Amino acid sequence: MPTPRETILTALHARLSALPATALRGEVLPDRVPSNGLLILRDGEPGDPEVTLSPLAYHYQHRAEIEAVVQSADRDAAFDTLTASIGSALAVDRTLGGLCDWVEAQAPRSVDLPVEGAASLKAAVIPVVLHYSTADPLG
Template sequence: MSHRLQVLAAVKAVIANALPTCEIVGLTNEADRPLRISPLDTIVIRDGDPGEPAIDLSPPAYHFDHSIPVELMTLASPNVDMRERLDQRAGAIGAGIASDPFLAGLCTFIDVTALEIVDAVVPGGASQLVGQFEIIASYSTSSPLG
């Protein structure tokens, strides 16, 4: 398994551990949003973009800042403010990342961007608030394909 895929799998594991009751889907840019939101909330993780690497030539080393998009979707509830719930979910993921910012040695560092809450249309045509942010995983490999 390539280093990139190992990092993506580790990111998914961190999110699953931070939010064990949520449905975690994704890791493909071609995947549409889920056709339904789980009653326990749905987290969508995408492959993202490793970007152009910085390169050291001797020995060859490729340094990536891989941007991994994450979408948080929650169902409306009369008892819970959706913005607050999205913020809590994002905070749990942030705490999971902060507890191991090196992904057990897979990354030189991992960080997150700020949470953005946007309106989105969910199946059925209803408007829904969705939280979006990116996880930035910085890592190095000996091959641009590794």
């Protein structure tokens, strides 16, 4: 049986997989970026939880990351469309079907990356904070 953390990350990946861009989890950047963009979900860090004792619960603000990458002649517009679609996908249900208390993306930190002999890449890391509680710090 998967832990709550794994269940939440799997649900987040499924939400990203519903977007037109190719969504991967924990993979390395492939040699070619699909024309509709690429999203790579990184599991990130759960951080130190706040603890309540009665009943015992560990409250996390888990920081996952989404790497968003586009490569096209009009990369600025494509990147804007891709990041807006991530925001819209998360806003539909900020609890991922009741699996966590709240999901919120933070502003992307974008960078343009030149590619020799091809269109430049525009990429960003988009932090996503997952608020959830568990009864076990290993869960």
